[in-house]
Amino acid sequence: MASQNVSEDHFQNHLETVRFLFDSKLDTMEAYTTKVIDICNKALTSGNIRHPPITHRIKKWESAEGTLRRRQRERIARQRLRTVVQSKGWSWPDWCRILGQEQCEEEIGPFQGPQQILDALHDFSGLRISLYFPGDVERVISLLSNRLQVTSKWRKDQDSDIAQKLENCIEVLNEPGAAGKAADLVKGEFPGYRATHLIVKLATKDIPPAKISPWKDIKVEIQIGTLIMHVWSEIEHDMLYKPLASQDQKISREEEQVLDIINGIVMTGEGALRQLETCIEIRQDQRTKDKSAFAISHHELGVWIEKYCSERAKPLVSHDWKSLPELFEILKTTGDHQHSKVESIVDEIFQDQDKEVRRDNISLFMLQVLCKGTFEAQPPSLELNGAGMLGPIAQFWATHFVHGLNMAIYLGVEDRFLCVDDTPKPSMTKILDILHPYHPYVRSVYKPFCS
Known part of the structure; x- marks a missing residue:
């Protein structure tokens, strides 16, 4: 008990340091997250993916502190469970897979310092990509993987009291049929909320030179799932788990059973969405045969x-x-x-x-x-009225230039339209030196311009 108190004191001291680091990173995280959202939006557009707007949030310290305390409890419980599992000659990686904890296999024992604690807050900044159809999930993962550095990927259920469930596993491991009973304590009757989570970093090419140092170690969590699954997740988390956690209470067995039933209904809804997706694909295929149809999107x-x-x-x-x-x-x-x-x-x-x-x-x-096929694609002829056509010709090219630039900006290809010449330009007096009829003088820095 004494060692546990010492460990808790160390953790509390570390949290105070983490609080300072956390506050100092808020503005940086907001800017970084904005960049990630921009890349995600472009990726989804490039894949012709239909989706509601991407949502995001930056954790407040109160929420972050609660998350870190929960993860500290989970790490300690996971360490105790691993000791029991290995004492029976069982494989710890296999058990992590059975319990749906494979992404946490190495997250063992109390945090050792402030930096490790801050690194564990991989959801400091979080994005949520909601999709209409389950079939789009893997496509989105592929699109994002081509544009962002994916450091971790897993399918995750709703955050209930993992630490308590791990402790319950430890209690039953010595009973007959221990493996099956322990697994049932963690897994419900239905899978329920199972969004895909990615931990990502920006690719080096997407980090501005001035941001390389402050942005180099930042990670963002992205949740990818169907709209129906995310809505259910919000209801379950905000109306049940979050209020109970704030009162240091636990969900009752009866409430857990009801939630598990609703999870089954949600999974049925996911199945219906897959059928609807197939029906829409059939209808779209039929429309591709109608040459008189107008595209609706x-x-x-x-x-x-x-x-x-x-x-x-x-x-x-x-x-x-x-x-x-x-x-x-x-x-x-x-x-x-x-x-x-x-x-x-x-x-x-x-x-x-x-x-x-x-x-x-x-x-x-x-x-x-x-x-x-556009009218007036060619400028007026100078031969029609000689010098009198200079004005209309100038107007023609000026109009086309402005329209062309506007269209380039609209299409996002203005970089192909504009050419910025960075070579140094001489001042008016320097030009007079360059053009002197008897003793022209050209400084070496202006030679590229003159040539």
């Missing part, structure tokens, strides 16, 4: 383009869609979002045999085809 437009390219034996390469929502809005404005017109535009792209058509460039190619 950029998602459907992408399906049409993808299917038609495959039928032409020219399947799109690269898994990234770019500018598809913008293309849809432009086609809808011009009235060219009819199925037959979309295919006609794609046909014209394929007339150029040298083009490599990909998901990330076909939107721009289609806009290029549209531009060919």
Whole structure:
């Protein structure tokens, strides 16, 4: 008991240090999380994934402290359980898998210092990606894995009192049929909330040079699951577990059984969503045969383009869609979002045999085809009225420049449109030196400009 009190005193002292570190990182975490959200949104758009807006939160200290105390209890209980498991000659990794604790296999024993405690707060910043259909979960994981460094991945159930369940496992391990009984203490009748959790870091290329030092060790947790599962998670956590935890109370066995039944209903709902997803795919497939139909969203437009390219034996390469929502809005404005017109535009792209058509460039190619049919695509002829046409010609190019720049910004490709020349420019007096008729003088720094 004395050693336990000493350990608790050490943990409390460490928490005070962690509190200071925590407060100092809040602004940094907010900026980092904003960057991660931006990358996630672009990734989901590139994969043509339908989803509600991504939500996020930065933990408040009161919540973080409660999480860290709970994880300290879990680490101690896990250490005791491992000792009992290994004393019976059983495999600890196998037991972690049975108990759904495989991601915590190495999280054993009390925290050893403030940095280890802070590192354990991998959900300091958290994102939630809610999806309409279960079939999109793996696609989203793949898309995010291509853009972010995934340091850990697991499927996780709702956070109930894990430490108490681990302690209960220890109590029954010496009874007959111990393995089955212990596993049943942790697992309910139904799987219930089982979102996929990713711990991610930004790729080096996405970190601004000025942020390399403060951002280098930051991680963010991303929860990926269906909308129905996340809604149930919010109800279960906010209306039951959270109020009880704040009063230092535990959920009753009767409440746990009722929740388990509701979990089963939620799982049935997930099954219904899978069936609905299949029905929608069948309906969309039928619409792809109707050449007079108009695309109702950029998602459907992408399906049409993808299917038609495959039928032409020219399947799109690269898994990234770019500018598809913008293309849809432009086609809808011009009235060219009819199925037959979309295919006609794609046909014209394929007339150029040298083009490599990909998901990330076909939107721009289609806009290029549209531009060919635009009125006044050529400037007025200077021969019509000589010097009198200089004004209309200048107006023509100025208008096209402004429209072109606006369109480039709208499509997010302004970096291809603008060229910034960083070579040093001479002042007016230096230009006079350079142009002197008898003794021109050019400083070496201006030679690239003059050449």
